[in-house]
Amino acid sequence: MKILLGYYDKDGRYIGKKLDTNRRKKFYVVLGTLRRKIAEHADQSPYKTHERIVPYSKNYSDRPRLLIQFDEYENGRKKKEVLNIPYMYGDGPHKYDFAKRIREHLTTNIRRMIDTDEIQIIYFPDGHDLNLEERRRQ
Numbered sequence: 001m002k003i004l005l006g007y008y009d010k011d012g013r014y015i016g017k018k019l020d021t022n023r024r025k026k027f028y029v030v031l032g033t034l035r036r037k038i039a040e041h042a043d044q045s046p047y048k049t050h051e052r053i054v055p056y057s058k059n060y061s062d063r064p065r066l067l068i069q070f071d072e073y074e075n076g077r078k079k080k081e082v083l084n085i086p087y088m089y090g091d092g093p094h095k096y097d098f099a100k101r102i103r104e105h106l107t108t109n110i111r112r113m114i115d116t117d118e119i120q121i122i123y124f125p126d127g128h129d130l131n132l133e134e135r136r137r138q
Contacts, residue, residue, distance in 0.1 A: 012101035
């Protein structure tokens with residue numbers, strides 16, 4: 001299931017839940033894909049490889065998780081989907097600072113944006129993650 005987390009301008013500043021004007025040349029839509037829990041315990045694997053499910057793997061995660069992606073729009077048309085931003089290419093078309101600014105905004109405001117009771121971990125395209133279970137225990 002896809003969840004709309006908000007609109008951001010070309011510098012990574014939050015615009016809102018809706019686009020403020022249709023004259024904006026470049027903006028980003030931040031979407032989250034909700035993935036449900038896939039196994040009850042670590043020895044149970046639904047995959048053909050029957051590999052162990054480890055908590056840090058995006059493929060074998062045993063927790064409900066949210067995978068974040070940035071959709072880049074230019075002149076009202078979707079230009080590309082940003083699913084990952086390697087650190088060594090941080091000076092490319094998708095700067096690492098841009099992703100960091102969006103990640104910081106989402107980290108502080110994620111509880112207001114979505115119902116996070118069922119989500120345990122959030123993965124960002126720049127390689128960072130946010131473990132909500134650890135934050136709930138504190």
